[in-house]
Amino acid sequence: MDASRITERTYWRTWIALMALAAATFGLSFLDLGMLHVPVALLIAGAKATLIALFFMHLVQERGSIPIAVGIWFLLLAILIALTAADVLTRDVMLRPPASGP
């Protein structure tokens, strides 16, 4: 697996992008985004994770089976979170423990 496409310049650029994204998240946390707060934060975190995976972990150079594996993991995580959270979200209010919620 030849690594000539990823050079030290790639690493520098990735690092700068990561720090910039971190600063952006930090700054955004002071704004009032209401309901968008969580999705935006997670999207930026996802962008950082993608950069780390693609360039620090060389995912951009791997062939077939490895990117598919990463995709499957992500799908499974989404299913686990979605159906578990959906349970709590859609329960009747009376079943929640007292002194909870907003």
Place this chain on the structure above:
Amino acid sequence: MATIATAPRPPGPLAAGRANYLNVETTVRSWLGTTDHKRISILFLLGTTASLAIGGSFALAMRLELLTPEPLFMDSLTYNRLFTLHGVVMVWLFMIPAIPTVFGNFLLPLMIGARDVAFPRLNLASFYVYLAGAAVVFGGMLASGADTGWTFYPPYSTTTPTAVVPVLLGVFILGISSTMTGINFIVTTHTMRTVGMHWSRLPLFVWTVYATSIIIVLATPVLGITVLLVAADHALGLGMFDPAHGGDPILFQHLFWFYSHPAVYIMILPAMGVITESVATFARKNLFSYGAMVVATLGIAFIGFLTWGHHMFTAGMSTFDVAAFGALSMFVAIFSAIKVFNWVATLYGGAIAVSVPLLYVFGFLFLFSVGGMTGVAQASTSLDVHWHDTYFVVAHFHFIMVGGTMMAFLAALHYWFPKMFGRRYPERWAVAATMLVIGGFILTFSPQFWLGNAGMPRRYHTYPAEYQALHVISTAGSWAIAGGLVMTLVYLVVSLWRGRPAGANPWGSASFEWLTPSPPPRENYATPPRIDRGPYDYMPPPGAEDGAGHG
């Protein structure tokens, strides 16, 4: 045209002194420190068989107690500990590891034309981690054993006075062993196939073990963290699922079943692979549809991850989730049905040679179908509300796990015994044992459907007198199963020394593991084989010149 008729001539009966993986070195050290996948498979065979015996003894004790409606010779705490440990030992020390670590280990490299698995030292490590996990579980068992059921639901599991923490930690360690095996098999399948071994020429057993390994790697960590959280709650007061501190016990069930439902597919997929291999060989016929079997295998693996909530219909989950999981649970049956139809269609019109592995296959086909259909019935929430936590559920999963997986394990043991040990077993004794096991199984577990439907709850050691007749029949059946299994153990062990020598391919199979001598040499293949046909090419497809087509 490379059909079975032009396959290399099998060598004669085991020539005295021919070197093979068993006799190349015979010191204890060479066995305990081996990195040969075949020897590691034998080590796992010893471990899993011992676990089966122990877990089975717990079951026999429980069935003995259930002969009478009133307590016979144990109190409720003892009974609770027995069914807990029966579940823990059977699930994590036998059902999940057995076919993959014994037959997967032995056959995967042979079937793909490789010299070993990708990470042989990791393979050996996985055996010792298995032993360590078993030791911790048994330590907990001897201390005061857990009484929570193998499902460890909080809040009871976080407050019980029994030694649940070592049992939980033992399960965690066993999960690590399982994951090591899963990683090894995935990488082996991807990177060590020999020349010409395209994905479309892999034996179905390889496909099922591969799909199983994917499930293992994805699901087991979730169980791992969950049992750690419960152990931390019990020992340290972490309180992740404690309602008094904001926790929700139902979330434990979500995480537990997120693993434990795919876990049952870990148990059944390799079994299905065994059935496919046996069916093709003993029908001497191409598979009805290789592609459909691959799609069904991957479909079961994927959909199996979407159905976990059907264990929680009455737990207090939201009705939205109840509906979603009910619908999703129906889908997985489609892929299992594809497989059953495929097996039957393969047998139909084949040149059937009845032999003990095929008898276990017949048992599997019938019992797995009944078990599967009762599973679909329970996926219907309105029915499950009545059956949940009754013997109906117990019967359902024993039909699948024992009637399915254990039958396949026994089929595999007989089918590959000649390859692994170079010997034949005595056919008449084996047929008798098979009848005992299958007949005993039907006797043990069929009454339990009626018991459950009539309202007999599971995990109870006393019951109203009107249920006794069915319980007595069930217990009698359990002795028949035990008798059949003991017989099997005896004649197989005796055959190791006294069995007739077997040739390389006693069943006349077209699959690739039979290309090696029996038993195989240490390095499997002196030169890697070149594959130019599928594993089930008993008959060339119409009009084809080469043997590369498949049915």
Place this chain on the structure above:
Amino acid sequence: MASAGQATRLEPHFQDLAKQTHAARLGMWVFIGSEALLFSALFALYAAYRVAYPGAFEDAAGHTNLALGTIMTAVLLTSSFLVAMSLGRIRRRLARDAVLFLAGAAVLGATFLVLKGMEYAEHFRDGIYPGVWYRASALPGQGANIFFTLYYAMTGLHALHVLGGVLLLAWLAWLVRRGRIDDAYHTPLELGGMYWHFVDVVWVFLWPLFYLLR
């Protein structure tokens, strides 16, 4: 992890070195996938509990140390960068630079752990403990209680992985120093680096969930 050895160490069961290296990398990705699911279960618990206690979670997140958390993020991101650079330097036969970068990454990792310890101490002073030990008067209520139970469980598990990673980086630095890893054979460095980057990715998600969504 493949044992350190000569540059062209081919195991007998592999057909060629390229396959062997690919197998090692695939194995590492699969292992990381399993580790990712270990944390995923905890993220699922966070999601479910956040749905149950949205207000309490926001209030509780306001009681974490934003400054420390942000510094820790910068520390880990930079340590990942250093590990990546060490691989780049090894490929250019600059082993001494590689050792320095690895050592630097390990030091940053240790710094992370020290800062985490300081944070925990701060929480303990406020009575913020996990589970049944929780007694923060500033944040009564079960929602805050379970927030911090999750906080300790997830950052604690992560910190254990950081500790393992620091030891791993130190060992890799030693291997480079001894010449057991060089430009021709550096698979252990690649695999170890992948582990460290994964640990960084987990923190990238922990940071907003516990510090920023306030």
